[in-house]
Amino acid sequence: MxxxxxxxxxxxxxxxxxxxxxxxxxxxxxxxxxxxxxxxxMAREAVEQECWRACLAQTWDLFxxxxxxxxxxxxxxxxxxxxxxxxYTDADGVQATYSANNYxxxxxxxxxxxxxxxxxxWPSVTLTTANPIVLRFVAGYANAAxxxxxxxxxILLGVGDIYANREAAASDKLELTETVKxxxxxxxxxx
Numbered sequence: 001m002x003x004x005x006x007x008x009x010x011x012x013x014x015x016x017x018x019x020x021x022x023x024x025x026x027x028x029x030x031x032x033x034x035x036x037x038x039x040x041x042m043a044r045e046a047v048e049q050e051c052w053r054a055c056l057a058q059t060w061d062l063f064x065x066x067x068x069x070x071x072x073x074x075x076x077x078x079x080x081x082x083x084x085x086x087x088y089t090d091a092d093g094v095q096a097t098y099s100a101n102n103y104x105x106x107x108x109x110x111x112x113x114x115x116x117x118x119x120x121x122w123p124s125v126t127l128t129t130a131n132p133i134v135l136r137f138v139a140g141y142a143n144a145a146x147x148x149x150x151x152x153x154x155i156l157l158g159v160g161d162i163y164a165n166r167e168a169a170a171s172d173k174l175e176l177t178e179t180v181k182x183x184x185x186x187x188x189x190x191x
Contacts, residue, residue: 003062003063003064003065003133004062004063005060005061005062005063005076005077006060006061006063007058007059007060008059008060008061008136009058009059010058011054011055011056011057011058011140012056012057013056013144014040014041014044014055014056014144014155015044015055015056015141015144015147015151015152015155016040016044016144016152016155016156016159017144018033018036018037018040020156021036021039021040021156021159022036024156024159024160025159025160025163036159036163039159039162039163040155040159042158042159042162043154043155043156043158043159043162044155044158046158047151047154047155047158047180047184048077050180050181050184050188051151051184051187051188051189052076052077052078052188052189053077053078053079053151053187053188053189054077054078054079054139054140054141055140055141055147055151055155056140056141056143056144056147057081057138057139057140057141057142058077058138058139058140059084059136059137059138060076060077060136060137060138060139061134061135061136062075062076062134062135062136062137063131063133063134064131064132064133064134064135065131065132065133066127066132066133067122067123067127067133071115071116071122072113072114072115072116073113073114073115073135074111074112074113075111075112075113075114075135075137075139076111076139076189077111077139077140078110078111078112078139078189079107079110079112079139079140079141080105080106080107080111080112080113080137080138080139081107081137081138081139081140081142082105082107082137082138083100083103083105083114083135083136083137084136084137084138085097085100085135085136086098086100086103086114086133086134086135086136087133087134087135087136088123088125088127088132088133088134089127089128089131089132089133090125090126090127090128090132091125091126091127091128091129093128096123098122098123101117102116102117102120103115103116103117103120104116104117110189111189112137112139114135148187150183150184150186150187151183151184151187153183154180154183154184154187157177157179157180157183158177158180161177161180
């Protein structure tokens with residue numbers, strides 16, 4: 001995978017409900033709800049990082065250093081829902097949007113792809129040197145029910161581990177348990 005990517009808009013929901021988390025942890029009161037919501041977000045982010053997937057709809061920018069010679073841009077964080085735009089900046093600092101008529105978006109492949117349309121070529125301008133091409137895309141499953149059970153289970157187990165080991169979870173790096181890692185190896189994207 002060539003380039004780097006950054007999150008533009010996080011998902012507005014989680015693939016596991018707070019009620020499911022509380023049932024999993026056998027928590028009956030509401031005093032810890034805000035803390036459990038934070039742990040749920042932490043667990044989901046750890047799972048997404050470990051398996052290189054987006055659980056629910058989120059917007060990302062993919063930065064490319066140059067146009068791909070083979071005419072294909074592989075888009076990280078499957079499943080790909082859509083491409084919002086493809087912009088590039090020339091050596092004079094002028095930004096332009098590459099027309100969507102010039103490319104096809106393949107949401108069926110994993111990872112998703114942007115492919116030059118037949119008879120189309122990339123713009124022939126000289127690009128600026130730092131992050132000249134930005135592809136904005138939306139990735140993630142359509143809804144919580146579409147998220148594979150193995151991912152939802154890994155999130156619940158992750159929340160349970162964070163809840164049971166709160167002091168360790170507050171450290172710089174969240175470590176997933178071997179059970180969670182084994183589950184996620186089934187869902188991991190292989191680029």
